[in-house]
Amino acid sequence: MVTGKLVRAPAVMIQGTGSNVGKSLIVAGLCRLFADRGLVVRPFKPQNMSNNAAVTADGGEIGRAQALQALGCRAEMSVHMNPVLLKPETDTGAQVIVQGKRFGTLRAREYGRQKAELLPKVIESFSITSSEAELVIVEGAGSPAEINLRAGDIANMGFAEAAGLPVLLCADIDRGGVIASVVGTHAVLEPAEQQRIRGFFINRFRGDPNLFEEGMREIEARTGWPGLGVVPWFADAARLPAEDALGLADGFGRDGMKIVVPVISRIANFDDLDPLRLEPGVVLELIQPGNPLPGDADVVLLPGSKSTIGDLAFFRAQGWDIDLRAHHRRGGHILGICGGFQMLGRTISDPDGIEGAPGTVEGLGFLNVETVLTPEKSTVAATGTHVASGAPVSGYEIHVGRTAGPDCGRPMMKLAGNSPDGAVSADGLVSGTYVHGLFTNDAFRAAYLSDFGASSSVAYDRSIDLILDDLAAHLEQALDVEKILQIARAG
Known part of the structure; x- marks a missing residue:
């Protein structure tokens, strides 16, 4: 150093x-x-x-x-x-x-x-x-x-x-x-x-x-x-990833598969949504607090959270737990990522007071798993395969806690070293994973959307790179770039 x-x-x-x-x-x-x-x-x-x-x-x-x-x-x-x-x-x-x-x-x-x-x-x-x-x-x-x-x-x-x-x-x-x-x-x-x-x-x-x-x-x-x-x-x-929740916006699709996302109070790593926002065949709708989850969703996606137990209480306070049960009864699919995955289980325990007073709270109960929050934090790159489709996936984990239970016997992912990740319910309607960044993988995103009759037409990484090229050209025309470089060099 x-x-x-x-x-x-x-x-x-x-x-x-x-x-x-x-x-x-x-x-x-x-x-x-x-x-x-x-x-x-x-x-x-x-x-x-x-x-x-x-x-x-x-x-x-x-x-x-x-x-x-x-x-x-x-x-x-x-x-x-x-x-x-x-x-x-x-x-x-x-x-x-x-x-x-x-x-x-x-x-x-x-x-x-x-x-x-x-x-x-x-x-x-x-x-x-x-x-x-x-x-x-x-x-x-x-x-x-x-x-x-x-x-x-x-x-x-x-x-x-x-x-x-x-x-x-x-x-x-x-x-x-x-x-x-x-x-x-x-x-x-x-x-x-x-x-x-x-x-x-x-x-x-x-x-x-x-x-x-x-x-x-x-x-x-x-x-x-x-x-x-x-x-x-x-x-x-x-179309570029937003820095904070204030920049969150609905997707650009106007017709097609509908994915709704409840905007919890401590939403985290919401760039998971960005590739879905760009798909013209996907209607991505962000549901703000105080509004019900719509009844015509194909998928309700529970995003990551910086305070899982607090956001679980927030989720219930909006009445979204009732809406989610109705969605599930209608045969709707549910996907939880990281904190959203933890919320979908039967219980979340915090014996060390990581998020507040030590204790155990009841989860939403859609997955037969239990989570224990731990002081150790997992921040690792993740690569592997989506079990249902065989599509390759890559992303990262960033979470505290360990999740285990019968539904983990049906993992959503098999990561490097054949390590299982996530869980799938017995009826196949509810899935959870700790892997962020899944939807940036074009093959996985295409496979996931195809299950709902939607097609993928976006090469995500390439599209972001092209927008950065366009942004650079935009600034070149608008700013005195030579002067900026001169200021930097002069100190």
């Missing part, structure tokens, strides 16, 4: 005027753009908050957005691309992942006191990432304007100052008030922080970008920052 003096390749940090202004996709697009110019590019995000995680080759966790950005670079994922990952478990607490491994579960105030202690680890990971790159594109989190969080900051200006990085500010015009958001950010920053920002750009402009020329001049005059471009709306952004 790199220790001691900071190793820094040319780098630039993209910060935003707020959350969800498009920083993640801008970074992914810039990574692809500069990689296509022949540069060795790497993404970096010092601190991320998301329950949408990816598993690296060595079994570590990073944010799913950094996995997409690594793909933009055509590089292997590394835990050092996202050294601190916060995975919310309650409204006030989160599991903290440091350099890919579980550090602990902390309440917000506890983390606020400890986050400055993580800066050396963040700098170490940045040095490791820089040591193998010719250019690093860094993504901030939230906004530097959140000055109430400035003390001990490792996500925005605190990290930029520690690493000596130039910053570009991204603002989203689609949400309105974009001039005020940029000028207001300038107003609340300290003079040294204002100087660290070397330019700004406007994202998600609908219509002719030239219509905002006067707005750009106003921002430049009020902040002294040069404008680096206006990025028009990029419609295909909706």
Whole structure:
């Protein structure tokens, strides 16, 4: 490992005027753009908050957005691309992942006191990432304007100052008030922080970008920052994996097989749904809290959860358990992935208080299995075969707990080494698995959909790669790319 003096390749940090202004996709697009110019590019995000995680080759966790950005670079994922990952478990607490491994579960105030202690680890990971790159594109989190969080900051200006990085500010015009958001950010920053920002750009402009020329001049005059471009709306952004649950949307299919997904409160690894969203022969419907599960679904898919027992209670509070039993009586199919698989069993036991007070709760009872939550966390790549179809599968596991019972004698998957995974009910209508990422496998997805009379027409990995190419070309036209590269190299 790199220790001691900071190793820094040319780098630039993209910060935003707020959350969800498009920083993640801008970074992914810039990574692809500069990689296509022949540069060795790497993404970096010092601190991320998301329950949408990816598993690296060595079994570590990073944010799913950094996995997409690594793909933009055509590089292997590394835990050092996202050294601190916060995975919310309650409204006030989160599991903290440091350099890919579980550090602990902390309440917000506890983390606020400890986050400055993580800066050396963040700098170490940045040095490791820089040591193998010719250019690093860094993504901030939230906004530097959140000055109430400035003390001990490792996500925005605190990290930029520690690493000596130039910053570009991204603002989203689609949400309105974009001039005020940029000028207001300038107003609340300290003079040294204002100087660290070397330019700004406007994202998600609908219509002719030239219509905002006067707005750009106003921002430049009020902040002294040069404008680096206006990025028009990029419609295909909706087809790329979303970073957090706020980006979840129904699928693009309008007729065909219907898969419904109840949106539980701590939904995790929901990128499992992305390939299904893109299939034109699949209607993927996300059911928000307070709404019933529709009666015409072919499949109800229970997704992963960061807090299985809590989300099981949430599921029942919506009345979805009653809807699910009616769906099953009608002969409808049910698929549970990870936490969703655990919920489908007879009981979930938490003897060590992993998710709260120790105890055992009754599951939904669709599978004759029982789950015991354990302190050990499984984060591994998974390859194998879908038992019913023989289709090859690959993905990853990221869960706590062991599940066993009679229905595990009918595994859904046979993984490497002939290891069984998951369970299938005696009537064949209910299945569960611990493997995330199943539907990214084109052969498995085609086989699964064919059981319901639907066909697959999407080459998923290829489609994502092409969208990244289009995003890079989109940014090339909209931004002063040469200036951005010059800023990165000048430091």
